[in-house]
Each structure stands twice: as C-alpha cells, then as structure tokens.
Amino acid sequence: MSADDNKKAAAQAALQHVTPGSVVGIGTGSTANHFIDLLAGIRHKIDGAVASSEVSAQRLRGHGIQVLDLNSVDDLPLYVDGADESNHNLQLIKGGGGALTREKIVAAVAGKFVCIADGSKLVDVLGSFPLPVEVIPMARSYVARQIVGLGGNPMWRDGFVTDNGNLILDVHNLEIMEAAKMEERLNNITGVVTNGLFARRPADVLILGTDDGVKVME
Ligand code: 5RP
Numbered sequence: 561m562s563a564d565d566n567k568k569a570a571a572q573a574a575l576q577h578v579t580p581g582s583v584v585g586i587g588t589g590s591t592a593n594h595f596i597d598l599l600a601g602i603r604h605k606i607d608g609a610v611a612s613s614e615v616s617a618q619r620l621r622g623h624g625i626q627v628l629d630l631n632s633v634d635d636l637p638l639y640v641d642g643a644d645e646s647n648h649n650l651q652l653i654k655g656g657g658g659a660l661t662r663e664k665i666v667a668a669v670a671g672k673f674v675c676i677a678d679g680s681k682l683v684d685v686l687g688s689f690p691l692p693v694e695v696i697p698m699a700r701s702y703v704a705r706q707i708v709g710l711g712g713n714p715m716w717r718d719g720f721v722t723d724n725g726n727l728i729l730d731v732h733n734l735e736i737m738e739a740a741k742m743e744e745r746l747n748n749i750t751g752v753v754t755n756g757l758f759a760r761r762p763a764d765v766l767i768l769g770t771d772d773g774v775k776v777m778e
Pocket of ligand 1: 587588589590592621641642643644653654655656657658659662663
C-alpha cells in the first residue's frame with residue numbers, strides 16, 4: 561500500500577464521525593482532499609461545510625457541497641483534517657500546506673477534531689518536520705531573530721502567501737518536548753499570527769492508515 565492509499569483509508573474511516581444534518585469542518589491537504597472526495601458521496605446528508613482554506617472550499621464547491629462562513633455557523637460538531645506530525649498525546653504539527661491559522665480556528669470551534677493521516681506521521685517527539693509559523697509580513701525578520709533566540713532555525717517560505725495575506729517561516733531544529741509551552745511561547749512573539757503546533761487544542765481522535773490496516777487512537 562502506498563502512503564496515499566493509507567491516507568485514503570484513514571479518510572474513509574473518518575466518515576463514520578459525520579453526524580447527518582450537521583455542518584462539517586474540513587481541513588487542507590492531500591489527506592483532507594480524500595475526505596472531501598468521499599464526503600461528496602454523502603453530501604445530501606449534511607447541511608454544508610466550513611473550509612480551512614480557499615483551495616479546500618473550491619474542491620468542496622466542485623462536488624456541490626455548500627461552503628458556509630464560520631461566523632454563520634452555530635454548531636460545528638466535527639472537524640476533519642490531516643497533520644504533518646502527531647505525537648502519542650495527539651498533539652500535532654500542522655501547516656505544511658500553509659493553512660495553519662484557519663485550521664486552528666476551525667479546530668477551536670469544533671466539538672470534535674478527528675485527525676487523519678498515514679502511519680508515518682506518528683512520532684515520539686514533535687519537531688523533525690519544520691514547524692510552520694504564520695507571520696505578519698513587516699515582522700518577518702524580527703520574528704525570525706526571536707525564534708533563533710529560542711534555538712530554532714527559521715527559513716522563509718519564499719514566494720508563498722497565506723490565504724490571510726501573511727508569510728510563513730518554517731522552523732527547523734526544534735526538538736519539541738513541551739509542546740503546549742512552545743506553542744504559547746511562539747504565539748507570544750509580536751508579529752506571529754499563530755504557529756502550527758496544535759498542543760493546547762490537540763486532536764480528539766487520530767485515525768492512521770497503515771499497511772496493517774486502520775489504527776485509531778483517542
Ligand atoms: C495543511 C496541513 C495538512 O494537514 C498537513 O500539511 C498534512 O498534509 P497531507 O495531508 O497532504 O499529508 O496542515 O496546512
């Protein structure tokens with residue numbers, strides 16, 4: 561089985577978390593894309609979706625699924641999204657696709673966050689995957705210097721602009737032992753919009769597609 565087959569298997573397993581007659585929060589990336597494509601098969605059973613990125617919104621609309629503004633949604637029981645890394649406490653690194661801020665907002669609102677990924681994303685310690693940090697453009701150099709002070713090596717994702725009009729610094733060489741503290745510390749740097757650590761609001765369920773079948777952690 562390829563990594564993509566495993567992503568699709570995880571997405572398929574997440575469908576059972578969808579409550580008929582509800583709005584579904586949808587993430588961004590290749591695993592979330594599988595979920596969107598599968599959700600299309602039950603689109604008549606849901607009231608619509610909230611998307612964490614413009615690209616996911618477009619894909620949802622392409623399937624005839626109504627995309628709603630988060631501000632107009634009273635109840636969002638479920639958010640389904642991928643991740644770049646997860647530890648065994650279901651704390652995540654996200655934002656490889658640059659959608660981390662909207663992803664974090666939708667995850668914050670959702671009653672349940674179901675993370676879907678292929679088995680390679682499960683790690684003991686977060687930080688091998690460079691941690692994305694969304695930054696207000698004029699603060700880029702200042703934020704980068706502050707991150708160096710924390711022991712990280714920030715690399716500007718040159719040429720990439722987020723859906724919010726901001727920049728991304730990918731921070732290498734961080735061994736993240738205390739994820740919630742690191743999340744807070746980075747978010748306290750003036751000019752940071754948010755960072756890709758989902759530790760204060762981790763996933764509630766992690767569904768991993770592996771060569772030995774689908775594994776679920778809660
Ligand atoms: C996008 C994300 C994605 O969930 C993450 O990058 C995983 O992507 P993929 O499903 O393609 O492996 O956080 O900002």
